[in-house]
Amino acid sequence: MALKARVLYDFHSENPGEISISENELVTLFNEEELEGWLEGENSRGRLASSLPPMWRSSGTTSPPTGGSGGGSFHTSQGSDDDWDDDWDDGSPATDVPQGLGSTPPLYPVTSSLPGRRESTQQHQQQAKSSATVGRNLNRFSTFVKSGGEAFLLGEASAFVKDGDRICVVMGKHGPEWQDDPYPFTCTIDDPTKQTKFKGMKSYMSYGLTPTHTNVQVNRRYKHFDWLYARLVERFPVISVPHLPEKQATGRFEEDFISKRRKGLIWWMNHMISHPVLARCDVFQHFLTCGADEKAWKQGKRKAERDELVGANFFLTISTPSVPLDLQEVESKIEGFKTFTKRMDENSVVVNTTINEFARKQAAGFKKEYQKVGQSFKLLAQAFELDQQAYSVGLNKAIADTGEAYEAIGEYFAEQPRQDLDPISDLLDLYRGHLANFPDIIHVQKGALTKVKDCPKQEGELHDRCNIISCATLAEIQHFHRTRVRDFRTQMQHHLRQQIGFFQKITAKLEDTLQRYDDDQ
């Protein structure tokens, strides 16, 4: 069925396969499916099997189109809002694209093998899953729409922004940056304690958090972290909210899981407090500082859930440097970062696989080899012990000790990865969460940039708003790089120090063993 559509504004073809169209021209669409933001159809100058730019006001947002702002409705026969989601469920490679920020039921079973899986934030499960294909989002406009980026760009955002909510992007040495948090703080997470309620019918783990700026401990459950995470994600469309350590249904009270989750939460907290915007936002502060007063907690909770400055309105809170960014430079930086994240993601997978395999080998093969050598030395000592002449005894004992030293070294190898490989693996997991966030962030910026480039008439306000999105995106990218360099430097140093300590421990063990050979000469 051919569909007719009216063009909203002029578009000049720049590449083969595109056709130039004019405002108010009637065009025929071959079908209503959009591919990477393009539609197939022809115009009055004859059939051209080529693409039409998607110059319509999408129906994906709930607010009505504002006729005068350049973004009128392009009415195709497309159905309800939900249809937007259907595109991701057609079995094409696009199944790995994010589901946006809605709360539709998960389309895929929840797996626990990847970090940051949570039922309540299933869209991020998809993102994490997609992380190996960063940049392959075929529906970039949908994220653009769902994040509120489009609505903001088209001037539809409207809310009252208090001074306290204002977020400053400043021009730093390396480009736009989030203004530093003037009141930096840290926060410790204690070993969790097991709590019960309903007279012991239900038990849960409670984490004691002590932020340095209040120095008062508050107790939080994992579900509170989870709730907070969901608030932050809807609040900050172009900020990469660190993924929480994975939710796990069974074995929640097992020591290994508890220790792993605590380590994960410490990493998460570390990234929260070192992010100038996340660290000082109201909902996080409420989470960190609200005491045992149930009423106060509920009040803050309701306030956060009713926060108006989410989605499109978030962008209203951003102040930018006075000089707008150069569009081309922004585009090139974003492209560079896309390439960067893609490569980092791919190579992180290799590193993670390799070091996990290395850890496994140390716990299995390396340990086994050293222990087999140890056992064989002990066998030699046992044979030698059949000769109990005075001058033999010392050697027999020393060889047996050498055997034990090798067995111990085997144990050292098995235990070591926990100290120096697991932390790198944890860090890579955390970063793979960020890398999974960035395609959406980039798509918001790209959506804005594309719209601006397609509408040369719309300079002025549209450009200003695009600049705000670009500044926020670049500030977030800059923050990512700074944190990355800091974290990987620290972690690689930690790894090397641990390895040095490990080999020194082996050396000391062998030196001690060598002494035994002198004892009785």
Place this chain on the structure above:
Amino acid sequence: MALKARVLYDFHSENPGEISISENELVTLFNEEELEGWLEGENSRGRLASSLPPMWRSSGTTSPPTGGSGGGSFHTSQGSDDDWDDDWDDGSPATDVPQGLGSTPPLYPVTSSLPGRRESTQQHQQQAKSSATVGRNLNRFSTFVKSGGEAFLLGEASAFVKDGDRICVVMGKHGPEWQDDPYPFTCTIDDPTKQTKFKGMKSYMSYGLTPTHTNVQVNRRYKHFDWLYARLVERFPVISVPHLPEKQATGRFEEDFISKRRKGLIWWMNHMISHPVLARCDVFQHFLTCGADEKAWKQGKRKAERDELVGANFFLTISTPSVPLDLQEVESKIEGFKTFTKRMDENSVVVNTTINEFARKQAAGFKKEYQKVGQSFKLLAQAFELDQQAYSVGLNKAIADTGEAYEAIGEYFAEQPRQDLDPISDLLDLYRGHLANFPDIIHVQKGALTKVKDCPKQEGELHDRCNIISCATLAEIQHFHRTRVRDFRTQMQHHLRQQIGFFQKITAKLEDTLQRYDDDQ
């Protein structure tokens, strides 16, 4: 066919399955095959399917039986001397018994996978092969016979012994010992040089030997070592002559083989010069000191080959402590040593297999794992290098350096076994050669002991001669233990020092790498 035989002296049964027989009694043998020194048959008091002790003068020696010395002939229908050897060639498990000291052609193909294989000393190949079954010699009397032990015991040895040929066994703290060599010396073996003769038609490797007591270098080929070895073996029936490193037909000029053989010859030389009897014997001294004078060399060679003090006559050269050894104590010591060698041999096989496998794992798996980690760190650095902001560059370089450090550590692991596992393996090979020698040595002593125990009448001279054999055997065992304790202590210390150095090298590499992370902070 039933065989009749006349009993030479009384025997009283001590165990079920044995029958008592009297001197001059006629017995019927069920067959002429001897099993562990026993024959099956019956006597005049009816058929008893039991064993007869082998109380006959075997036909394995060439000198005629001396009627008055208690060891008359026991005539069965057995054939020529050669038949004695046939026992070892009947496909029974006894194929792993030594062939004695004769020079029959090799019964088995020469393999190169075990140490100390040589065509000219094929009986030792069998011994080495048998080393896993030390003590299972079913034909112990044959070695006793071939070594000359029996002839000596029966008073048939006769030769003129010069003072210089006299070998003293003294009573030490731990029992009989070879008297220390009053003029100890050492001997270096230089890197071999390739020599040619027949105008380059034939080439061979020549080893420069410099003994410290002359400080004059002599040049010897492997075949000279081989000739010397054969002389020593026939000269010293109860001394464990160290096996030479294996002969190899192909690849004789390849670096690895040359280096391995030189190491083997150094070990061999070390054992030769530290043996008080071997070190000072004429043929070895001739080998070490005779210069380029062809005539002098041939003269010494002929003299050695015509040496009368071989086999039975060797025992004439031995002086013992004045108080004879207690037979029971000797027997218990010998039994203990048999158990010892058996266990040491078995466990040496395990140690050797384990450390060779460990060496292989280090060269393959360990190296691969470290290199894979190194490569993955380099991949991470490559991803990070896509961000070339000033504050990233130092980290990128440091991570790449870490990758290289891990690759280097992989190489260290691959190279290390040559330093600290191969020497242990070489030592174990040398000792497995000794362990393969001892069953024959023990059988000589056991043969003597059995004969003495069976002939209570024969006290006096027979006992004295048995005491000489026992003293020599125990002195050799004592020497074995002393050398073993010395060698294994030294080698284990060397191994540990090398391992310590190895882990220190890794630590230094990692410390150096850690520095890179500070360079630009």
